[in-house]
Amino acid sequence: MAGDVNFPEALLAPMPQGRVAMAAALPVLHEYGPSVRIGLSAAVPQAPISEAGLTGQERLGLQAFRLRLNASYKEAKENRPYKSASWGGDGGQPRLHRDRHAVIPPAVPATADPNAAQAAPPVRRLAGRIAVGLFIVSGPGSLEMTDAQQQKIIAEVQNGLSFLGGQAPAKDVTFTYDIQVVQIATPDTAGQHPIGGDPYEHFEAPWRDDALTSIGHPAGLSGIGSYIKAIRTSKRAQAAYCAFFTHYQLNHFAYCRGDYIVMHYDNDGWGTDNLDSVFAHETGHVFGAPDEYAESGCDCGGSHGVYGRPNLNCENCAEGGGVSCIMKRNTWAMCAETPYHLGYTMPAATGVAASGVAVEA
Ligand SMILES: [Zn+2]
Ligand SMILES: [Zn+2]
Incomplete structure:
Protein backbone atom coordinates (compact mmCIF):
# COMPACT_ATOMS: atom_id res chain seq x y z
CA MET A 1 0.00 0.00 0.00
CA PRO A 48 12.17 -2.34 -11.99
CA ILE A 49 11.99 0.61 -14.33
CA SER A 50 14.59 2.18 -16.57
CA GLU A 51 14.89 5.74 -15.35
CA ALA A 52 17.02 6.94 -18.22
CA GLY A 53 14.85 8.86 -20.60
CA LEU A 54 12.05 9.64 -18.19
CA GLU A 78 -1.18 7.89 10.51
CA ASN A 79 -0.37 10.77 12.83
CA ARG A 80 -1.68 13.56 10.66
CA PRO A 81 -2.94 16.61 12.58
CA TYR A 82 -6.70 16.85 13.09
CA LYS A 83 -7.28 13.37 11.76
CA SER A 84 -11.04 12.81 11.31
CA ALA A 85 -11.75 16.38 12.48
CA SER A 86 -14.59 18.32 10.89
CA TRP A 87 -13.72 20.77 8.13
CA GLY A 88 -15.93 23.17 10.05
CA GLY A 89 -13.23 24.18 12.52
CA ASP A 90 -15.02 23.13 15.69
CA GLY A 91 -11.92 21.85 17.48
CA GLY A 92 -9.38 24.62 17.08
CA GLN A 93 -8.49 23.73 13.50
CA PRO A 94 -9.03 26.46 10.90
CA ARG A 95 -12.33 26.37 9.07
CA LEU A 96 -11.72 25.09 5.57
CA HIS A 97 -13.85 27.66 3.79
CA ARG A 98 -14.23 31.34 4.47
CA ASP A 99 -17.68 32.87 4.45
CA ARG A 100 -19.37 29.47 4.01
CA HIS A 101 -18.42 29.43 0.34
CA ALA A 102 -17.61 25.96 -0.95
CA VAL A 103 -16.98 27.46 -4.38
CA ILE A 104 -15.95 31.09 -4.69
CA PRO A 105 -17.73 32.59 -7.70
CA PRO A 106 -15.25 33.47 -10.45
CA ALA A 107 -13.87 36.98 -10.41
CA VAL A 108 -15.51 39.27 -12.95
CA PRO A 109 -12.87 40.55 -15.38
CA ALA A 110 -12.51 44.33 -15.35
CA THR A 111 -13.28 44.41 -19.06
CA ALA A 112 -16.33 42.16 -18.82
CA ASP A 113 -19.45 43.19 -20.67
CA PRO A 114 -22.08 43.50 -17.93
CA ASN A 115 -24.77 42.60 -20.46
CA ALA A 116 -23.08 39.40 -21.56
CA ALA A 117 -24.96 36.28 -20.59
CA GLN A 118 -23.26 34.34 -17.82
CA ALA A 119 -22.24 30.97 -19.18
CA ALA A 120 -23.50 28.12 -17.02
CA PRO A 121 -20.66 26.40 -15.20
CA PRO A 122 -19.76 23.06 -16.76
CA VAL A 123 -21.01 19.97 -14.97
CA ARG A 124 -18.07 17.64 -14.69
CA ARG A 125 -18.12 13.95 -13.99
CA LEU A 126 -15.39 12.10 -12.17
CA ALA A 127 -15.33 9.31 -14.74
CA GLY A 128 -12.89 8.33 -17.44
CA ARG A 129 -9.73 10.32 -18.12
CA ILE A 130 -9.40 13.43 -15.98
CA ALA A 131 -6.67 15.93 -16.89
CA VAL A 132 -5.15 17.57 -13.81
CA GLY A 133 -3.03 20.66 -14.37
CA LEU A 134 -0.71 21.35 -11.45
CA PHE A 135 1.00 24.72 -11.24
CA ILE A 136 3.78 24.79 -8.72
CA VAL A 137 4.45 28.50 -8.49
CA SER A 138 7.90 29.39 -7.22
CA GLY A 139 8.72 33.02 -6.48
CA PRO A 140 11.77 35.00 -5.30
CA GLY A 141 13.41 34.54 -1.89
CA SER A 142 11.19 32.94 0.71
CA LEU A 143 8.56 32.31 -1.97
CA GLU A 144 10.79 29.70 -3.60
CA MET A 145 9.31 26.23 -3.93
CA THR A 146 12.19 23.88 -3.14
CA ASP A 147 12.70 20.50 -4.81
CA ALA A 148 11.58 18.76 -1.62
CA GLN A 149 8.43 20.87 -1.48
CA GLN A 150 7.65 20.17 -5.14
CA GLN A 151 8.03 16.48 -4.40
CA LYS A 152 5.77 16.74 -1.39
CA ILE A 153 3.05 18.48 -3.43
CA ILE A 154 3.06 15.83 -6.16
CA ALA A 155 2.92 13.07 -3.53
CA GLU A 156 0.08 14.74 -1.63
CA VAL A 157 -1.96 15.22 -4.80
CA GLN A 158 -1.26 11.60 -5.74
CA ASN A 159 -2.37 10.37 -2.32
CA GLY A 160 -5.57 12.44 -2.36
CA LEU A 161 -6.49 11.47 -5.90
CA SER A 162 -5.71 7.79 -5.21
CA PHE A 163 -8.57 8.02 -2.73
CA LEU A 164 -10.98 9.66 -5.19
CA GLY A 165 -9.98 7.34 -8.05
CA GLY A 166 -9.94 4.21 -5.92
CA GLN A 167 -13.43 4.94 -4.58
CA ALA A 168 -14.97 4.94 -8.07
CA PRO A 169 -17.27 1.90 -8.20
CA ALA A 170 -16.42 1.19 -11.85
CA LYS A 171 -12.67 1.75 -11.31
CA ASP A 172 -12.72 3.83 -14.48
CA VAL A 173 -11.04 7.04 -13.30
CA THR A 174 -7.55 7.90 -14.57
CA PHE A 175 -5.88 11.12 -13.50
CA THR A 176 -3.53 12.27 -16.23
CA TYR A 177 -1.20 15.07 -15.21
CA ASP A 178 0.28 18.20 -16.67
CA ILE A 179 2.80 19.52 -14.15
CA GLN A 180 4.09 23.06 -14.58
CA VAL A 181 6.83 24.18 -12.24
CA VAL A 182 7.04 27.89 -12.94
CA GLN A 183 9.68 30.25 -11.61
CA ILE A 184 8.51 33.86 -11.52
CA ALA A 185 9.96 37.08 -10.10
CA THR A 186 6.65 38.53 -8.94
CA PRO A 187 6.84 40.10 -5.45
CA ASP A 188 4.38 38.98 -2.79
CA THR A 189 1.12 40.91 -2.55
CA ALA A 190 1.19 43.36 0.30
CA GLY A 191 -1.51 45.29 2.08
CA GLN A 192 -5.25 45.09 2.20
CA HIS A 193 -7.47 44.43 -0.77
CA PRO A 194 -9.38 47.46 -2.05
CA ILE A 195 -12.86 47.87 -0.61
CA GLY A 196 -15.44 46.45 -2.94
CA GLY A 197 -12.85 44.49 -4.86
CA ASP A 198 -12.57 40.72 -4.98
CA PRO A 199 -10.17 39.85 -2.15
CA TYR A 200 -9.28 36.44 -3.62
CA GLU A 201 -8.43 38.01 -6.95
CA HIS A 202 -6.45 40.78 -5.25
CA PHE A 203 -3.95 38.35 -3.75
CA GLU A 204 -4.02 35.74 -6.49
CA ALA A 205 -3.97 37.69 -9.74
CA PRO A 206 -0.37 39.05 -9.76
CA TRP A 207 1.45 35.72 -9.43
CA ARG A 208 -1.25 33.67 -11.16
CA ASP A 209 -1.17 35.84 -14.25
CA ASP A 210 2.62 35.78 -14.39
CA ALA A 211 2.50 31.99 -14.05
CA LEU A 212 -0.03 31.69 -16.88
CA THR A 213 1.79 34.03 -19.26
CA SER A 214 5.11 32.33 -18.50
CA ILE A 215 3.77 29.19 -20.19
CA GLY A 216 2.15 31.05 -23.09
CA HIS A 217 -1.44 31.48 -21.92
CA PRO A 218 -3.27 34.80 -21.48
CA ALA A 219 -3.55 36.40 -18.06
CA GLY A 220 -6.78 36.18 -16.10
CA LEU A 221 -9.65 33.78 -16.24
CA SER A 222 -9.40 33.47 -20.02
CA GLY A 223 -5.89 32.08 -19.51
CA ILE A 224 -7.14 29.51 -17.04
CA GLY A 225 -9.89 28.60 -19.49
CA SER A 226 -7.51 28.22 -22.42
CA TYR A 227 -5.05 26.20 -20.32
CA ILE A 228 -7.75 23.80 -19.11
CA LYS A 229 -9.03 23.38 -22.64
CA ALA A 230 -5.52 22.72 -23.91
CA ILE A 231 -4.75 19.96 -21.40
CA ARG A 232 -8.16 18.40 -21.87
CA THR A 233 -7.42 18.10 -25.58
CA SER A 234 -3.79 17.04 -25.32
CA LYS A 235 -4.55 14.40 -22.69
CA ARG A 236 -7.66 13.15 -24.56
CA ALA A 237 -9.56 13.65 -21.31
CA GLN A 238 -13.27 13.74 -20.58
CA ALA A 239 -12.80 16.51 -18.01
CA ALA A 240 -10.03 18.83 -16.87
CA TYR A 241 -9.25 21.22 -14.04
CA CYS A 242 -6.18 22.83 -12.55
CA ALA A 243 -4.66 23.78 -9.22
CA PHE A 244 -2.06 26.29 -8.09
CA PHE A 245 0.27 25.60 -5.16
CA THR A 246 2.21 28.51 -3.80
CA HIS A 247 3.86 30.31 -0.89
CA TYR A 248 2.34 33.63 -1.95
CA GLN A 249 -0.03 35.32 0.46
CA LEU A 250 -3.65 34.40 -0.26
CA ASN A 251 -7.04 35.58 0.92
CA HIS A 252 -7.55 32.08 2.30
CA PHE A 253 -5.24 29.06 2.47
CA ALA A 254 -7.33 26.81 0.19
CA TYR A 255 -10.24 27.48 -2.09
CA CYS A 256 -12.01 26.36 -5.22
CA ARG A 257 -13.25 28.73 -7.91
CA GLY A 258 -15.11 26.19 -9.96
CA ASP A 259 -12.55 25.38 -12.64
CA TYR A 260 -9.53 25.72 -10.43
CA ILE A 261 -8.15 25.32 -6.93
CA VAL A 262 -5.65 27.51 -5.11
CA MET A 263 -3.69 26.14 -2.17
CA HIS A 264 -1.06 27.62 0.09
CA TYR A 265 1.78 25.17 0.70
CA ASP A 266 1.57 25.60 4.49
CA ASN A 267 -2.12 24.62 4.44
CA ASP A 268 -2.67 26.87 7.48
CA GLY A 269 -3.12 24.98 10.77
CA TRP A 270 -4.02 21.76 8.95
CA GLY A 271 -0.37 21.47 7.90
CA THR A 272 1.35 20.00 4.87
CA ASP A 273 0.50 16.40 5.84
CA ASN A 274 -3.13 17.29 5.15
CA LEU A 275 -2.53 18.78 1.71
CA ASP A 276 -3.82 15.46 0.31
CA SER A 277 -7.18 15.46 2.06
CA VAL A 278 -7.76 19.19 1.51
CA PHE A 279 -6.93 18.74 -2.18
CA ALA A 280 -9.32 15.77 -2.42
CA HIS A 281 -12.06 17.78 -0.71
CA GLU A 282 -11.56 20.78 -3.01
CA THR A 283 -11.53 18.45 -6.03
CA GLY A 284 -14.89 17.21 -4.78
CA HIS A 285 -16.20 20.74 -5.22
CA VAL A 286 -14.75 20.98 -8.74
CA PHE A 287 -16.91 17.97 -9.62
CA GLY A 288 -20.03 19.30 -7.92
CA ALA A 289 -20.03 17.71 -4.46
CA PRO A 290 -21.46 19.94 -1.72
CA ASP A 291 -20.09 20.41 1.80
CA GLU A 292 -21.62 18.23 4.50
CA TYR A 293 -20.25 19.71 7.74
CA ALA A 294 -22.59 21.69 9.97
CA GLU A 295 -20.76 25.02 9.81
CA SER A 296 -21.08 25.05 6.01
CA GLY A 297 -24.76 25.80 6.49
CA CYS A 298 -25.71 22.79 4.37
CA ASP A 299 -29.19 21.37 4.19
CA CYS A 300 -30.39 17.96 3.03
CA GLY A 301 -32.10 19.20 -0.11
CA GLY A 302 -30.77 20.59 -3.34
CA SER A 303 -29.75 19.00 -6.59
CA HIS A 304 -26.04 18.32 -6.92
CA GLY A 305 -23.83 16.94 -9.66
CA VAL A 306 -24.86 15.23 -12.88
CA TYR A 307 -27.30 12.92 -11.10
CA GLY A 308 -29.02 15.87 -9.44
CA ARG A 309 -29.04 14.31 -6.00
CA PRO A 310 -29.83 16.01 -2.68
CA ASN A 311 -27.30 16.40 0.12
CA LEU A 312 -28.69 13.65 2.37
CA ASN A 313 -25.56 13.26 4.51
CA CYS A 314 -25.51 16.92 5.57
CA GLU A 315 -24.67 17.04 9.26
CA ASN A 316 -27.42 19.55 10.01
CA CYS A 317 -30.28 17.25 9.05
CA ALA A 318 -29.10 13.66 8.50
CA GLU A 319 -30.13 11.29 11.27
CA GLY A 320 -27.51 11.35 13.99
CA GLY A 321 -25.51 13.84 11.92
CA GLY A 322 -24.94 11.29 9.17
CA VAL A 323 -21.83 9.24 8.47
CA SER A 324 -18.21 10.23 7.98
CA CYS A 325 -17.21 11.55 4.56
CA ILE A 326 -14.39 13.49 2.88
CA MET A 327 -16.91 16.29 2.27
CA LYS A 328 -17.49 16.52 6.02
CA ARG A 329 -14.29 15.51 7.76
CA ASN A 330 -10.56 15.03 7.36
CA THR A 331 -10.92 11.34 6.65
CA TRP A 332 -10.64 8.79 3.85
CA ALA A 333 -14.30 7.91 3.96
CA MET A 334 -17.21 8.60 1.65
CA CYS A 335 -20.92 8.61 2.34
CA ALA A 336 -23.49 7.02 0.02
CA GLU A 337 -24.43 10.32 -1.67
CA THR A 338 -21.05 11.83 -2.52
CA PRO A 339 -20.35 9.18 -5.23
CA TYR A 340 -23.42 10.49 -7.08
CA HIS A 341 -22.47 14.13 -6.48
CA LEU A 342 -19.03 13.46 -7.97
CA GLY A 343 -20.60 11.85 -11.01
CA TYR A 344 -18.91 8.48 -10.71
CA THR A 345 -20.09 5.80 -13.12
CA MET A 346 -22.64 4.10 -10.90
CA PRO A 347 -24.11 0.61 -11.06
CA ALA A 348 -27.13 0.86 -13.34
CA ALA A 349 -29.69 -0.33 -10.81
CA THR A 350 -29.03 2.58 -8.49
CA GLY A 351 -27.81 5.11 -11.02
CA VAL A 352 -29.55 7.87 -12.90
CA ALA A 353 -32.93 6.19 -12.55
CA ALA A 354 -32.81 6.77 -8.82
CA SER A 355 -32.31 10.50 -9.12
CA GLY A 356 -35.32 12.73 -8.87
CA VAL A 357 -36.86 10.66 -6.10
CA ALA A 358 -38.64 12.98 -3.71
CA VAL A 359 -36.82 13.56 -0.46
CA GLU A 360 -38.89 13.48 2.66
CA ALA A 361 -38.38 16.51 4.79
ZN1 LIG B 1 -15.83 22.30 1.07
ZN1 LIG C 1 -20.51 12.63 1.54
Missing part, protein backbone atom coordinates in the same frame (compact mmCIF):
# COMPACT_ATOMS: atom_id res chain seq x y z
CA ALA A 2 1.19 3.49 -0.78
CA GLY A 3 0.33 6.32 1.59
CA ASP A 4 -2.69 5.71 3.80
CA VAL A 5 -5.61 5.44 1.39
CA ASN A 6 -5.67 1.63 1.56
CA PHE A 7 -5.90 0.66 -2.07
CA PRO A 8 -3.30 -1.68 -3.60
CA GLU A 9 -1.26 0.45 -5.99
CA ALA A 10 1.60 -0.53 -8.22
CA LEU A 11 3.79 0.94 -10.91
CA LEU A 12 2.51 -0.47 -14.21
CA ALA A 13 4.69 -1.67 -17.05
CA PRO A 14 5.66 1.13 -19.43
CA MET A 15 3.48 1.47 -22.51
CA PRO A 16 5.23 0.28 -25.67
CA GLN A 17 6.62 3.07 -27.82
CA GLY A 18 4.17 4.61 -30.23
CA ARG A 19 1.09 3.15 -28.61
CA VAL A 20 -1.67 5.47 -27.53
CA ALA A 21 -3.38 4.96 -24.20
CA MET A 22 -5.86 2.19 -24.86
CA ALA A 23 -7.91 0.33 -22.32
CA ALA A 24 -5.36 -1.05 -19.92
CA ALA A 25 -5.53 -4.51 -18.40
CA LEU A 26 -5.53 -2.95 -14.95
CA PRO A 27 -7.23 0.25 -13.84
CA VAL A 28 -4.79 3.15 -14.21
CA LEU A 29 -5.13 5.65 -11.38
CA HIS A 30 -2.32 8.05 -12.26
CA GLU A 31 -0.64 8.73 -15.57
CA TYR A 32 2.46 10.93 -15.66
CA GLY A 33 3.52 9.72 -19.07
CA PRO A 34 3.79 6.44 -20.98
CA SER A 35 6.60 5.21 -18.75
CA VAL A 36 5.16 6.14 -15.36
CA ARG A 37 1.64 4.99 -14.67
CA ILE A 38 0.33 3.85 -11.31
CA GLY A 39 -2.55 1.42 -11.24
CA LEU A 40 -4.80 -0.44 -8.90
CA SER A 41 -2.92 -3.69 -8.65
CA ALA A 42 -1.91 -6.16 -5.99
CA ALA A 43 1.41 -6.74 -7.78
CA VAL A 44 4.76 -5.75 -6.33
CA PRO A 45 4.43 -1.97 -6.02
CA GLN A 46 7.66 -1.21 -7.82
CA ALA A 47 8.70 -3.33 -10.76
CA THR A 55 10.59 13.11 -18.62
CA GLY A 56 10.75 15.55 -15.73
CA GLN A 57 7.09 14.99 -15.07
CA GLU A 58 7.42 11.20 -15.11
CA ARG A 59 10.30 11.51 -12.68
CA LEU A 60 8.21 13.64 -10.32
CA GLY A 61 5.37 11.11 -10.44
CA LEU A 62 7.72 8.19 -9.77
CA GLN A 63 9.48 9.98 -6.90
CA ALA A 64 6.10 10.85 -5.40
CA PHE A 65 5.03 7.21 -5.52
CA ARG A 66 8.27 6.14 -3.85
CA LEU A 67 7.76 8.77 -1.17
CA ARG A 68 4.28 7.39 -0.52
CA LEU A 69 5.73 3.88 -0.08
CA ASN A 70 8.14 5.07 2.63
CA ALA A 71 7.43 3.99 6.20
CA SER A 72 8.08 7.53 7.43
CA TYR A 73 5.52 8.97 5.00
CA LYS A 74 2.92 6.42 6.09
CA GLU A 75 3.66 7.11 9.73
CA ALA A 76 3.22 10.84 9.20
CA LYS A 77 -0.11 10.09 7.59
